[in-house]
Amino acid sequence: MKDYLYSDYLGLYVTVEFEGNTIKSLEMTSKKPGFKPTGSKVIRSLAAYFKNGKGDFSGYELGLEGxxxxxxxxxxxxxxxxxxxxxxxxxxxxxxxxxxxxxxxxxxxxxxxxxxxxxxxxxxxxxxxxxxxxxxxxxxxxxxxxxxx
The missing domain is CATH 1.10.10.10 (Winged helix-like DNA-binding domain superfamily/Winged helix DNA-binding domain)
Structure with a gap:
């Protein structure tokens, strides 16, 4: 699954690919993704990070296969x-x-x-x-x- 948010602070879209509680990839780009955002838990965590620089990502698994x-x-x-x-x-x-x-x-x-x-x-x-x-x-x-x- 993919989700994204636009960071006004960075002036960039932040797209995250995840499966369940495992984050597989994250990309920052000026190009708007071609799908609708869903407001997933990981995106809410990123939004909190962009508010104060103190986001908590400790509850996620990180996809480091390969x-x-x-x-x-x-x-x-x-x-x-x-x-x-x-x-x-x-x-x-x-x-x-x-x-x-x-x-x-x-x-x-x-x-x-x-x-x-x-x-x-x-x-x-x-x-x-x-x-x-x-x-x-x-x-x-x-x-x-x-x-x-």
Missing amino acids: MTPFQRSVLQTIFKIPAGETMTYAEVAEAAGKPGAARAVGNVMACNPIPLILPCHRVVASNGLGGFTGGLEVKRKLLKLEGAL
Whole structure:
């Protein structure tokens, strides 16, 4: 099943694919989806997040099928980063059990299937923001919403 909301804060549509309580993917786009929103539980959680930057996604299962053990470890690590806080790529690599693998962490961030909920925007370079699939302006807005900037 798919559902979406429009985030006035980001100026983007946020589309989520889920099955029951398992979130499979999330996409942010300027293009309106070609289906009607249903107001699902996960969309209500995202709407709450966009109000105060403190959404709670702990009650959801995350569809990480096809991910390697390292990718899963990285994504599970970033899932634990609280809103309003950041970690560097190197810190995530170390927490995921692979010190020195900061570049590999960046590669995992680039293929994160569930951004926002698996908050890759909270992972920053040691010398600045680093990259973000949704663009640096979206990353800045998310970090500002959460009080990290």
